[in-house]
Amino acid sequence: xxxxxxxxxxxxxxxxANLALNNVSLLIRSGTVHALxxxxxxxxxxxxxxxxxFYHPENGHIQVNGREHRLNSPKDAxxxxxxxxxxxxxxxxxxxxxxxxxxxxxxxxxxxNWQSELxxxxxxxxxxxxxxxxxxxxxxxxxxxxxKAEIVKQLYLGRKLLILDEPTSVLTPAEADEVLxxxxxxxxxxxxxxxxxxxxxxxxxxYADDVTVLRRxxxxxxxxxxxxxxxxxxxxxxGEPVSKMVQHAPKSPPKPNIVLSIKDxxxxxxxxxxxxxxxxxxxxxxxxxxxxxxxGNGQLELVEAMMGQRDRNGxxxxxxxxxxxxxxxxxxxxxxxxxxxPLKNAxxxxxxxxxxxxxxxxxxxxxxxxxxxxxxxxxxxxxxxVAQFRVKAPGLTASMNALSGGNxxxxxxxxxxxxxxxxxIASNPTFGLDFVACEETYRRIxxxxxxGAAVLLISEDxxxxxxxxxxxxxxxxxxxxxxxxxxxxxKRVIGKYMAGMKAA
Amino acid sequence: MSSISGIESPxxxxxxxxxxxxxxxxxxxxxxxxxxxxxxxxxxxxxxxTVFGLIVQGGFGSSFAWQDTLSRAAPLILVGLAVAxxxxxxxxxxxxxxxxxxxxxxxxVVTLPFAGAxxxxxxxxxxxxxxxxxxxxxxxxxxxxxxxxxxETISSLLLSYxxxxxxxxxxxxxxxxPASLDKPSTHPIDPSYMLPVLPGVGVHxxxxxxxxxxxxxxxxLRYTRxxxxxxxxxxxxxxxxxxxxxxxxxxxxxxxxxxxxxGVAGAIEVAAVQxxxxxxxxxxxxxxxxxxxxLARHQPLAIVAVALLIGGMQASASLLQRRLELPDAxxxxxxxxxxxxxxxxxxxxxxxxxxxxx
Ligand SMILES: Nc1ncnc2c1ncn2[C@@H]1O[C@H](COP(=O)(O)OP(=O)(O)OP(=O)(O)O)[C@@H](O)[C@H]1O
Ligand SMILES: [Mg+2]
Numbered sequence: 109x110x111x112x113x114x115x116x117x118x119x120x121x122x123x124x125a126n127l128a129l130n131n132v133s134l135l136i137r138s139g140t141v142h143a144l145x146x147x148x149x150x151x152x153x154x155x156x157x158x159x160x161x162f163y164h165p166e167n168g169h170i171q172v173n174g175r176e177h178r179l180n181s182p183k184d185a186x187x188x189x190x191x192x193x194x195x196x197x198x199x200x201x202x203x204x205x206x207x208x209x210x211x212x213x214x215x216x217x218x219x220x221n222w223q224s225e226l227x228x229x230x231x232x233x234x235x236x237x238x239x240x241x242x243x244x245x246x247x248x249x250x251x252x253x254x255x256k257a258e259i260v261k262q263l264y265l266g267r268k269l270l271i272l273d274e275p276t277s278v279l280t281p282a283e284a285d286e287v288l289x290x291x292x293x294x295x296x297x298x299x300x301x302x303x304x305x306x307x308x309x310x311x312x313x314x315y316a317d318d319v320t321v322l323r324r325x326x327x328x329x330x331x332x333x334x335x336x337x338x339x340x341x342x343x344x345x346x347g348e349p350v351s352k353m354v355q356h357a358p359k360s361p362p363k364p365n366i367v368l369s370i371k372d373x374x375x376x377x378x379x380x381x382x383x384x385x386x387x388x389x390x391x392x393x394x395x396x397x398x399x400x401x402x403x404g405n406g407q408l409e410l411v412e413a414m415m416g417q418r419d420r421n422g423x424x425x426x427x428x429x430x431x432x433x434x435x436x437x438x439x440x441x442x443x444x445x446x447x448x449x450p451l452k453n454a455x456x457x458x459x460x461x462x463x464x465x466x467x468x469x470x471x472x473x474x475x476x477x478x479x480x481x482x483x484x485x486x487x488x489x490x491x492x493x494v495a496q497f498r499v500k501a502p503g504l505t506a507s508m509n510a511l512s513g514g515n516x517x518x519x520x521x522x523x524x525x526x527x528x529x530x531x532x533i534a535s536n537p538t539f540g541l542d543f544v545a546c547e548e549t550y551r552r553i554x555x556x557x558x559x560g561a562a563v564l565l566i567s568e569d570x571x572x573x574x575x576x577x578x579x580x581x582x583x584x585x586x587x588x589x590x591x592x593x594x595x596x597x598x599k600r601v602i603g604k605y606m607a608g609m610k611a612a
Numbered sequence: 613m614s615s616i617s618g619i620e621s622p623x624x625x626x627x628x629x630x631x632x633x634x635x636x637x638x639x640x641x642x643x644x645x646x647x648x649x650x651x652x653x654x655x656x657x658x659x660x661x662t663v664f665g666l667i668v669q670g671g672f673g674s675s676f677a678w679q680d681t682l683s684r685a686a687p688l689i690l691v692g693l694a695v696a697x698x699x700x701x702x703x704x705x706x707x708x709x710x711x712x713x714x715x716x717x718x719x720x721v722v723t724l725p726f727a728g729a730x731x732x733x734x735x736x737x738x739x740x741x742x743x744x745x746x747x748x749x750x751x752x753x754x755x756x757x758x759x760x761x762x763x764e765t766i767s768s769l770l771l772s773y774x775x776x777x778x779x780x781x782x783x784x785x786x787x788x789x790p791a792s793l794d795k796p797s798t799h800p801i802d803p804s805y806m807l808p809v810l811p812g813v814g815v816h817x818x819x820x821x822x823x824x825x826x827x828x829x830x831x832x833l834r835y836t837r838x839x840x841x842x843x844x845x846x847x848x849x850x851x852x853x854x855x856x857x858x859x860x861x862x863x864x865x866x867x868x869x870x871x872x873x874x875g876v877a878g879a880i881e882v883a884a885v886q887x888x889x890x891x892x893x894x895x896x897x898x899x900x901x902x903x904x905x906x907l908a909r910h911q912p913l914a915i916v917a918v919a920l921l922i923g924g925m926q927a928s929a930s931l932l933q934r935r936l937e938l939p940d941a942x943x944x945x946x947x948x949x950x951x952x953x954x955x956x957x958x959x960x961x962x963x964x965x966x967x968x969x970x
Contacts, residue, residue, distance in 0.1 A: 416853050456843075
């Protein structure tokens with residue numbers, strides 16, 4: 109079987125009263141990459157989940173190479189060679205990449221001949237333009253490596269229609285290029301068709317042939333990428349002409365007093381080896397300091413240590429007092445954070461949206477008097493935050509699982525940025541956000557800075573970083589290896605330091 | 613243990629299917645178990661309808677039956693809470709029996725040096741001693757979990773056996789009343805210290821204590837910031853740490869309180885029924901408590917209702933034995949069937965939830 113042509117016809121899907129898909133049709137031509145664009149919550153993930161049999165649409169047909177198919181479960185999709193790389197990781201962390209790949213096969217033999225399987229795997233991975241370590245446990249891979257492994261798994265399973273749901277949000281631009289470039293070459297060669305969900309226009313432009321824009325569950329624009337300008341796509345996404353990007357408020361020079369000071373910080377990674385090594389840094393009031401670096405160089409561990417989620421050695425002081433992440437300290441010193449993968453790291457899926465919005469202040473008035481919770485006040489607060497940050501959700505009592513990826517992020521933004529923030533730790537805060545929400549997030553971070561907060565921004569997107577920060581710190585192998593004011597920053601020099609090279 | 617069924621955020625329960633499901637499932641489970649049990653007694657040549665009639669009669673058919681049922685429900689409520697409270701924090705602790713017997717032992721010996729004092733303070737001391745002993749025992753399991761990564765379900769079960777062994781060791785050795793010949797027991801407590809019988813109900817005051825504790829647990833878990841914090845800790849330790857909750861303290865605190873509940877159950881059994889600590893305490897209340905909590909989906913008020921049901925079933929066992937010559941263990945079979953059905957229903961519910969999402 110070569111690259112299939114897949115057509116979705118009149119797909120309609122409801123979640124309760126919420127119409128997530130409204131009569132959407134989509135044609136994925138054989139051997140092409142079809143991009144899906146749309147605001148957070150537009151229905152992109154829902155559409156492709158219907159295509160892999162994970163959701164059952166109320167209405168609609170799916171045709172593969174002109175033949176009608178009913179997809180009742182992911183198994184049916186598997187039989188048709190349709191596979192998906194999800195917004196979140198699905199590999200088993202405690203198994204090696206090779207084990208994950210072999211075990212993921214639909215028909216597993218009773219006896220697994222590991223030797224021959226490994227040989228076959230090496231054959232497959234040898235052809236790849238990027239390296240994926242086979243005999244390493246998934247838990248020890250960086251986010252980028254995991255994502256590559258997810259894609260290799262789909263190819264190994266012989267998928268002919270590959271669906272990528274925001275695959276590059278955890279990849280560096282170079283990694284994204286490797287991965288998407290490879291998918292592109294496979295489609296060009298007629299071996300694969302693909303669906304690419306992305307919030308990044310330049311990716312769509314570079315790797316996709318066709319594009320469909322969804323808005324509030326309806327398909328509002330579709331056509332060849334070459335025929336549509338970025339402005340036209342953006343306009344279709346939000347339904348009105350795009351105003352010029354908001355200008356950030358002018359920078360005022362940072363104040364001299366240091367808010368965050370880290371001295372000789374050592375943190376171990378999940379594998380027990382040092383991930384952050386004797387790191388020291390300081391962030392001043394009214395300053396955004398950015399940490400640049402390739403993912404997996406200790407940024408994650410650094411953030412977790414600051415958030416009190418990981419054991420550490422060394423001192424962290426905030427506004428002169430030592431900081432250990434207790435509730436009292438957090439409230440008194442105003443330390444808040446936007447971790448990456450917010451659904452996992454900042455939300456509790458078992459609790460409702462309203463309750464998640466209250467995690468920071470549930471034990472203070474007006475949400476709590478004495479020890480008694482005031483759930484009325486909690487709902488009022490949630491309503492206010494949801495309106496203020498335009499969180500789209502089925503309802504305040506919805507569980508966090510029912511929110512689209514971008515709206516989870518918005519909810520966390522709403523909760524963290526409406527506190528009295530004096531130190532903000534933001535780790536890739538715009539992953540998975542549409543461009544409107546991205547701008548809004550930048551604006552709010554800058555606002556926090558201008559309000560006198562110190563901001564430590566960790567990002568793997570160098571352009572994003574340079575556009576926002578006052579000072580850049582480059583992190584490599586657990587250390588700060590370079591420091592420069594944003595105004596004098598040279599991307600090439602920073603890139604070299606990121607890659608672990610000494611400056612020429 | 614990744615998920616504990618039935619823990620839902622109370623005031624924000626989605627009104628629709630989820631809430632209905634959480635009531636319907638246990639009911640279905642009991643019905644299914646009843647059907648299997650009916651087949652089981654039919655194999656013994658008994659008419660299932662007669663059997664169920666006798667269960668109702670033996671558990672709830674007369675004021676005498678009610679008294680028996682209620683006095684069994686008292687400890688069952690407490691051991692149910694002992695499972696349900698840690699469940700809020702994401703722990704599955706099943707070692708209630710050990711905490712119960714150690715609580716009973718502590719309650720039995722703590723007042724021995726003080727003969728002839730006022731009854732009320734002594735009764736309070738007995739219950740507090742029981743709570744401390746039980747709390748410490750459960751606390752061990754959560755200490756091991758938080759600081760050593762030991763699975764709390766297994767450690768609590770094994771600790772339970774150790775607790776029972778210690779109980780035997782002391783009641784048959786150091787603390788044994790030489791006068792207790794055929795059944796090694798501790799010295800009996802001063803009869804004036806025994807918990808009084810509730811006027812008009814004919815059941816000991818331990819029932820009132822159990823009910824009060826269930827109501828307090830309900831209010832605390834549902835309407836206070838402690839309950840909220842506990843659900844945050846149980847929902848995700850990572851996120852709890854991010855928002856500054858001291859996860860270890862919350863987990864250990866919750867298990868301490870839970871163990872305290874089981875310990876109080878033991879102390880009540882001593883102070884209201886036995887008057888001394890001996891092997892009559894070890895009748896499996898701790899294990900029935902697991903069933904009670906799971907069937908009640910870890911909701912304190914539901915635990916009261918389920919404890920009545922299970923208490924009634926246990927109370928009817930002797931009637932079944934007398935009338936139909938069914939062995940004593942018949943009721944255990946029924947209980948076990950219910951438990952299996954609850955677990956199966958939970959698994960099915962999981963599946964259903966995934967399907968309704970689609
Ligand atoms: N399981 C669910 N239960 C209820 N509502 C849901 C569920 N999954 C998605 N929704 C709703 O359907 C709508 C579309 O969600 P979807 O995840 O498809 O958005 P998306 O386009 O992928 O957004 P994002 O870019 O943020 O990932 C949203 O309003 C969301 O709240
Ligand atoms: Mg999505």
